[in-house]
Amino acid sequence: MYQFDARTWRDLGGAGRPQDAPPAEQTYRAERLYARSGAAAWPHCGARLRG
Numbered sequence: 001m002y003q004f005d006a007r008t009w010r011d012l013g014g015a016g017r018p019q020d021a022p023p024a025e026q027t028y029r030a031e032r033l034y035a036r037s038g039a040a041a042w043p044h045c046g047a048r049l050r051g
Contacts, residue, residue, distance in 0.1 A: 001023055001026045001030075002026050002027075002029075006018070008033065008041075012032050034049070
């Protein structure tokens with residue numbers, strides 16, 4: 001669902017490979033990343049997240 005690199009995934013508390021995690025866990029980790037870094041984590045589509 002989302003494009004995580006392995007290090008970011010682990011830093012957010014994820015285990016294993018991000019693409020193997022259930023959709024709900026991927027969304028949870030993406031929400032944590034957004035709370036931590038804002039839209040900057042998604043340089044191409046992040047502008048659409050604001051507002």
